[in-house]
Amino acid sequence: MAMEVHRNGSFSTTSLQGFVLLGFRGGKETQTLLFAVFLVLYMVAVLGNLTMIVVITLDARLHSPMYFFLKNLSFVDLCLSSVIVPNALANIFFSSKTISFAGCATQFFFFSVLATTEALLLAVMAYDRFIAICSPLRYAVTMCPMTCVRLVLGTYCGGCLNSIVQTSLTFQLPFCSSNSIDYFFCDMRPLLQLACASTALNELVMFGICGFIVVCAVFVVIISYVYITVTILRMRSGSGRHKLFSTCGSHMTAVSLFYGTGFAVYGQPGGVASMEQGKVVSIIYTLIIPMLNPLIYSLRNKDVKDALRRLGQRHSLVKESG
Template sequence: MTMNKANESSVSEFLLLGLSRQPQQQQFLFVLFLSMYLATVLGNLLIILAISTDSRLHTPMYFFLSNLSFVDICFSSTTIPKMLANHILGSQSISFPGCFTQMYFLFTFADMDNFLLAVMAYDRFVAVCHPLHYTTKMTPQLCAMMVIGSWVVANLNILLHTLLIARLSFCANNRIPHFFCDVAALLKLSCSDTYLNEVMILTEGVLIMITPFVCILVSYVCITSAVLRVPSAKGKWKAFSTCGSHLTVVSLFYGTIFAVYFTPASSHAAEDDIAAAVMYTVVTPMLNPFIYSLRNKDLKGALRKVIGRTRFSTQ
């Protein structure tokens, strides 16, 4: 019995095996991920600055977008800096508390992305389907409540899963074939019974992910129905163009999430899981500011002002 306890408590750290074990590829991936991380932080910071400094953008849509940009910065910051630091130090280790902390914040921000995309879909639904009542429905108080509520639910959700995983025992194997502490990978390493964890992931976890997705689908069914009733082609295009950026981001985010967590494990290789995880934790947060700014004249104008002021102040 004593030996079992010793074995169960023997894991004080985990090893993140990363994306590649070949030195040449590691150098390339380091430069690539550093560049992507800097682009993510800079792009999303510019979006936040542009929205906060331009009074014309102080509307619900841009309030939610600035929150999404903040969450995307945090989302990428939970995984990439640790991976880059391990490369510089020639290490693969992450401490036991560090692993659980990373997992907690990573999935909190993933849930926040999920909720904010649903809230933004509702905002577009009200704007397109009830334009005359938009200002009375989307009040600052309601917008703040939706964001605060999203934070509360996201934290409670991942707190539940973190506590359930913390009660498990981890024996000799501490190698995680990933670049961050993933829930699925930790469950595979545990030498305890993980049935309760798996049941909660497939019930409460799926509910948390699917409910906002269903809300987005319902919103866009209503939006499409309303737009098709618009008589002019120009009016239809204008209505759809306000939703195009959001739909692109939704497709990127949910497409990769479903590829990783909602398909049978036997149907895809571990490399496919890692590639999809890179998409939703690194690529999507980096692309979001470009997707929104390239299709939005008001935001492009605000960004030009911010960049112009920055250039002027450095001269």
């Protein structure tokens, strides 16, 4: 809904059909460059995450809890970028940059679900590595298939719960007559700038819930990796130590990128300094991170590289026999 202000100072509610996503500033050349960069990065993200999902699904040697969580991370990354980037590409390509009210709410809902799910899933992956390295004899029992499924479902439930709260609070606000969102997708901060009513409750809830999620997840990660580091340093085998540090290093890289950008935007009062800076940070966690995660986990993981090699050899044999 929108509110129209009359000359006598009174308000009347009018129907808000949709919003205009202003996106990024710049002329035609800048927009063309942005379209090309977004398209290439998105294609790499889709190809990389789909490859990870297919390889982990088809290779029996990767049917373990660690790769089960990694496959779900790839799925979440694929969906996260797909919720945002295709619409952003369409807005850059076409002169019309409108999005319906329902479309904006839907995009906001799924973005919140997936972003929260990824934050929780990264913490679950750290806990999995903690059990695998620090309690290897109990690993098979502790991280049984049912436990892994429950942990993943828990991350999705947490994402849905946070998103329901944030979406309902945001889209029940009365929006002013201006429907131009100075952003490239429907996110909370630019939407709150259009509200006619007080947004103190929204900001408090966002800071409280998002800050709590980030702090708890980071706490789980830090505690897990303190124990992991101590355990690895006690190992006598140099090759085993190197392999574990490589695997854990990949996860820590992904964790640092995601939590760092998420906390910069949502986990502190005021967030980033300006909307333009917010757009740049948003590109990192909606496009750059989903593109980098498959590369981080595949290039530094011997098991994944071996699985990719076996899958390529199998494809060659099938092609030759055909």
